[in-house]
Amino acid sequence: MNYIKDNLEKIKTSISEKIVLVAVSKTKPIADLLEAYEAGQRVFGENKIQEMVTKHEALPKDIEWHMIGHLQRNKVKYMAHFVDLIHGVDSLKTLKEINKQAHKHDRVINCLLQVRIAKEETKFGLTPADISDILYSEELKTFTNIKICGFMGMATFTKNENILNEEFSELETLYNHHKKQHPDFSILSMGMSGDYKLAIKNGSTMIRVGSSIFGARNYLT
DSSP states (O other): OTHHHHHHHHHHHHSOTTSEEEEEOTTOOHHHHHHHHHTTOOEEEESOHHHHHHHHHHSOTTOEEEEOSOOOGGGGGGTTTTOOEEEEEOOHHHHHHHHHHHHHTTOOEEEEEEEOOOSOTTOOOBOHHHHHHHHTOTGGGGOTTEEEEEEEEOOOSOSOHHHHHHHHHHHHHHHHHHHTTOTTOOEEEOOOTTTHHHHHHTTOSEEEEOHHHHOOOOTTO
């Protein structure tokens, strides 16, 4: 039953200590998260706010919680008191709501802007022009309870390494371009179970790994 611990050790030995490993625990029971916690994992990612709230209440409080799914603005208030990093921010309106809710709890919430790099229509995200509009808007300067730490991207669901390399490289170039004006940028979140090694080669500093840690998901349960 120690396969979660074994999987974590296998992944961690294959990556640099500088890479942050987010254990994507969506749909997984608390017992699985606790096993990962006992194996030393402290960063977990969820894609539904209510599920993350439930797990936060049940698990140790030194866990760092990341919201990695598409964000509904009307639900930000439920996690504003504890979420550590929000990966999928794709509008100035969403940043405004996060700032508003963070202010209520006297917190600064870290955020990543989600860049659309995949060619798939189902993927969310901002264009390079959208990114510039947000980063250099006057309104953003008034948001004192958020901190934009970098970018997040989801590559096309494919095993074609040429496509993956192209998309990851595109995001790394965009990240490096804006980092010149925002030297406090520190996070480039890209790479999942099937492609994280390629993502790291293209500059990723944070990977989001689920099935390679916890096993396949059963979305019917």
